[in-house]
Amino acid sequence: MEFVNTEKKADTTRIETLIERFALGEVKDGDPVRLKGTLHRIKEMSGFAFVNVRGARTVFQCIWEEGTSTPHINQFRVEECVIIDGTVVFEERSRLGFDIRIGHMERISGRAEVPPVEIGNDRKMEKLNLNTLLDNRVISLRNPKIRAILKIADGVMYGFRQFLREEGFTEFVPPKIVSEGAEGGADMFEVDYFGQKAYLNQSPQMYKQIMVGVFQRVFTVGPVFRAEKYSTNRHINEFQGMDLEMGFIDSFEDLMELEARMFQYLFRLLNEQYAPELELFLGRDARLPDLTVFPKLRFTEAKQLFADAHPGGQGQSALAEPDFAPEEEKWLGEYFLKELGAPIVFITHYPSVKRPFYAMDDPDDPKYTLSYDMLLNGLEVTTGGQRIHDYEMQLEKMRKRGMDADQFEDYLTMHKYGMPPHGGMGLGLERIVQNLLGLDNIKQATAFPRDRDRLRP
């Protein structure tokens, strides 16, 4: 019998490791190196060639030389994976401060065909039509700028989880196949469940409230399904919901306070650990702003602010609507960015008619709820609020809405057996990423978007 090795091998073939060691002065001119990567770009010159190789997070440059490097460079095509045995040569003309002179290069992938899109050229990739980009998603994701988007998404999920654990939250996993909708069944995907009708979950709402009765503070990250036939730049039919729910709150203000701190934490984490990716979008040495102030205003105040700034028909019709038009949200985002340098705005006390049955009405004015939306650069990325925790109150609100309480037996069971005052929020991962990086379409912010006409790849 043999045993599995548990000793971690030194990973010396990663370019990122070599760059770190170069910065620390641990690499000497002329040092031999072995590196693994993917051929990103090959530019043949006279007697030599620039060979750009893509690592996990960086593209580095090697020099192939006629006569000294083997085999001939014309034996290779871009996107082929290679192992390079070469030499570090300090070189001021190189972006990293050093080149790697190729001694021998071995292909460890199969032969690659010519890609239909120019993976090695960021500007060309950016000019692609969204449809071409997505049709060729399998390889377009390899482009450094495109993969940076997904790296940022990784950072947002990482920050969300890390912050909440530090705040005493427990992560749990709700089911994705359910028998009833949390908020009505109109926009749910139906699935056949052993001959019985079931649905893909449109929200973890009920489950996270149930878990508040268990752990007090909980969160979950996972796919949420909406069967609406959307056609906008900010909707997809499967998105990653980042949901949390917190028990024993003193007021719904606690939720906004938590979220404000969460975004401070998140921005700091991205600036510290995801700088190379941010720079591809925000510019050289650019960082996300320090979040110091978080404007908070009531729904009616926000409406009035918009109406005052837009005298005439547009302002009047805005006042008449019980919700914000995308244009109004955009204007509010720009207004507070300009006036206070605040990219995040909290809008509170949404009208009760626009909020779900579990939303806690404001005892001072029951036409409005103890709820809020958070706008990031003028786009709604979070909806949150306090929930009804009293059984009788919840029954009463359902009755008023003409809902059949029998269909919500599981939901009401938790109230029946005692729930603390609680509330929570749901954040859309892709929307956050879309906004942080200024992407035109939310489909760019997820690896494999699902929309009305797209089920592949």
Next chain:
RNA sequence: GGCCCGGUAGUUCAGUUGGUUAGAACGCUAGCCUGUCACGCUAGAGGUCACGAGUUCGAGUCUCGUCCGGGUCGCCA
């Protein structure tokens, strides 16, 4: 789903009042070039003009239908 706009080379696009063999750039192929990374230069290959029907002597171009896409609105994260 409503309204508006679009579909031409692998990609991004141009294509005049309907008129000979449908163009450019990038990519690709073959060369040239010792510091390129949107390099540059020369030559070449590459097209069912989304699909179907119609009008016409003649359709990439005009009409209708179908399919697909983009923007916007509804709704939301």
